Amino acid sequence: MPHPAGRSGRGRGASRHGDVREVELGGAVRPIPHASTQAAVLDVIRAAGTISRVGLIAATGFTGATISTVVRRLIDDDLVVETGRAESTGGKPRVLLRLNPAARYAVGVHLDHSGITYVLTDLAGAVVARMSRTGAGTDDPPAVVARIARETAALVQGAGVEERRVLGVGLVAPGPLTAQSGMRPAPPALRGWADFRLHDAVREAAGLPVVLGNDATAAALGEYWSGAVSGSATFAAVYVCTGIGSGILINGIPYHGTSGNAGEIGHVCVAADGPECWCGARGCTEAVAGPAAVVAAARADPATARAAGLADRPRRGASSVAADFAAVARAARRGEPGPRALMDRSARYLAVATRTLATVLDLDRVVLTGQSLAVAGSIYLPAIREELDRTFFARQTHPVAVQLSTSAATAPAIGAATMVLQSELVPLHTGARIPANLTEEERTRRAPAARG
Numbered sequence: 001m002p003h004p005a006g007r008s009g010r011g012r013g014a015s016r017h018g019d020v021r022e023v024e025l026g027g028a029v030r031p032i033p034h035a036s037t038q039a040a041v042l043d044v045i046r047a048a049g050t051i052s053r054v055g056l057i058a059a060t061g062f063t064g065a066t067i068s069t070v071v072r073r074l075i076d077d078d079l080v081v082e083t084g085r086a087e088s089t090g091g092k093p094r095v096l097l098r099l100n101p102a103a104r105y106a107v108g109v110h111l112d113h114s115g116i117t118y119v120l121t122d123l124a125g126a127v128v129a130r131m132s133r134t135g136a137g138t139d140d141p142p143a144v145v146a147r148i149a150r151e152t153a154a155l156v157q158g159a160g161v162e163e164r165r166v167l168g169v170g171l172v173a174p175g176p177l178t179a180q181s182g183m184r185p186a187p188p189a190l191r192g193w194a195d196f197r198l199h200d201a202v203r204e205a206a207g208l209p210v211v212l213g214n215d216a217t218a219a220a221l222g223e224y225w226s227g228a229v230s231g232s233a234t235f236a237a238v239y240v241c242t243g244i245g246s247g248i249l250i251n252g253i254p255y256h257g258t259s260g261n262a263g264e265i266g267h268v269c270v271a272a273d274g275p276e277c278w279c280g281a282r283g284c285t286e287a288v289a290g291p292a293a294v295v296a297a298a299r300a301d302p303a304t305a306r307a308a309g310l311a312d313r314p315r316r317g318a319s320s321v322a323a324d325f326a327a328v329a330r331a332a333r334r335g336e337p338g339p340r341a342l343m344d345r346s347a348r349y350l351a352v353a354t355r356t357l358a359t360v361l362d363l364d365r366v367v368l369t370g371q372s373l374a375v376a377g378s379i380y381l382p383a384i385r386e387e388l389d390r391t392f393f394a395r396q397t398h399p400v401a402v403q404l405s406t407s408a409a410t411a412p413a414i415g416a417a418t419m420v421l422q423s424e425l426v427p428l429h430t431g432a433r434i435p436a437n438l439t440e441e442e443r444t445r446r447a448p449a450a451r452g
Contacts, residue, residue, distance in 0.1 A: 008135070020279055037062065039426040041070045045080060045097055046124070046426075052086060052094035071097065078103045079425070085246050099123050104425070105166045106419030107152050107208070110215055110410075111173040113137055113189040114242050114322040115371070116148065117410055121417040123425075125225050129159040129412060137257050141196040149205035167424040168209035170416030171202055172218040174243055176260030179368050188278050189321075211419045215239065216263060216370075218415030219405075220247025223367045225418045226407055232365040236263065237411070238354050238384075241374040242321045244286045246357055247415075265353040266290065291325035291347035291372050297342050298328045304338030307331050323372060329376035347380045351387035359393045369405035370412075377404040 034040040045051055045060045050061070056067045074080040081100045085093035101122040106241030110117040113136045133151055137146045148171075156166055171177075174187050177198070186194040203210040212223050220237035228251075229235045237247045244266030248255040255262050266286035275293075287293060298304045305311040308331040310324055320388040332341035354366060366376050368384065381404055388400045405411055 026115075035427040037066060038070050038073065038380060041067065042074060042079065042099075043426045046099055050083060050096045050098045052096055054094055056097075091449050099193040101126065103165070104421075105156070105161050106417040106420035106424075107155065107166060107169045108218075108413040108415065108420070109148060109152065109169060109171045110218070110412040110416060111136060111144075111148070111171060112215070112241055116125075116144075116151070117413040118151060119410055120155050120159050120161065120418055121411040121414065121421070123421065125414075125418060125421065127410070128161075129155055130271060130413070131155060132409075136190065136193075138192075139197070142171070142201065144200070145201045148202060149207075152206055152208075157391055166208060168211060169202060169206055170211045170213065170218070170419040170422045171198070172213045172215040172412050172416045172419075173198075174215055176214055176242070176243070177212045178260060185288040189242065209420070209424070211416075211423050213416065213419050214245070214247070214256075214260055215241065215412040216245030217247035217256065218413075218419065219369045219411040220249050220367075220415065221254055221418050222407065222411035222413070222415030223405055224249055224252060225414060226411075228367060228403070228406065229365055232401075234361055234363050235365040235367070236357055236361065236363055237367045237405070238265070238350070238357075238368050239370040239412075240291065240350070240368075240376075241370045241412075242291055242325075242372070244290050244350065244353075246354075248361065254256075263357070265357050267355050268356055270349050270352050285349055289353075292321050294328055294342050294346050295321055296322040298339060301338060304328075304336075304342065307336040308339050325372055326375045329372075329379065332376075332379060343376060343379045344383070347383035348387075350380060351384040354384050355387050355391055358388060361398055362394060364398060365401045365403070367403055367405050369408045371409050373404070374408035377408065 034043060040060055041056060041062070044056060047323060048055065053064070053067050053071060056062070056071070057064055060067070071080065075082070078100055083096050083098045086096055087093065101124040104123045106121050107130070108119045108121065115135040116133045118131050119127050121127050131151070152169060156163060167353070173183060175183055177183050183190060183193045183196070183198065199210050199212050216237065216239040219239045220235070223229055223237050224235070226272065233251055235249050239245045239247060246263035246265045266408070267277065267281060267284045269283045270285050271283035271288050274288045276282050277284035277287035280424065298308050299310055299315070302311065308328045310327060312325065328339045329343060332343040357363065361402050366384070366388075368380060373380060374428045381402065387401045389395065390400060392400055407414065
């Protein structure tokens, strides 16, 4: 769920009564296009951590009667609970409200040919269980879907959560993924999934509502949900797993583009005369700097292959790219010249693509995430920072903060679960793309809450 002003437990006008806080959020929630009054109120409660009914009136602009009705409904549905009173400021102490984290849960699934990651989150977005299993590989989609259903059920049961409290399954994978068009365009390793009706198959097998999405966009949402990018208005997650992509959030709302392909920096040209990419273009970031390109170059040089431990490792096609890339990254961190040169070259190209993204969108923050950056982030981080510090177009106006994710391997799955919570509990207006710009007055009013 996007947060209209600040992160959980932070904001303006906080008061204490024992261990209980009330956080009154400045301004209304107009930049977030909620689909209903209840969605807006629940989102503000989630963002505030604890807040009174009076605080909700101030934060949303709704009338007292509306807030009273909506809050009563949320309490009756067990989504919100009363949690003590705030410190008195002269009158009767205000009753505080907060989410009931155990009221609902969501499952997030990240599907990739190299691995499938599962997380179970509570209503507040905290991860209560997680696991990783073998990827899709070359298995037929129906067989993989049956396995996803079994493993999802095992995750929920293992956590001791009643199935009736699970809102649904968020499932993300490379490329745009929709119930209408499937996975198009599908990367080579998942080409067999292009026309597969994944949404219907998972819904039928798991017996739960299903929300589909792009893994890079979900990774950005997962980083935002975790609080890693508090205060950033225009932020992107640069995502490297077996491919390269990025997810874009503007004021907490994912930007998908017309067809769900926004942020595909893996297919931005960084070498006009470079090798042909699977997408049909030449010199794409993924073709010259992606994990598969790094592994292919390492295997092509006997000395580098030996240094990375690939010489005696069998080639298993796309399914081994993640493991082989990790081996090259480990060798590079040990100081092996060949692997280090390859990783540095990849980092330079990714830095150029990131600078292009930052310049086009005027970003204020970039988070490096994904399984491959979980093992190689220490190599890519300084290269991307140096590129942005030196050549980002608006560098004299503002810097672009660059940071490594603290949950790089699971961010897409966490974002997938967040998609379910958002869809079921705080839905946005259909078709919402980029929210309206805040006025200068609203921006000034919100600044204290954003800084937390």
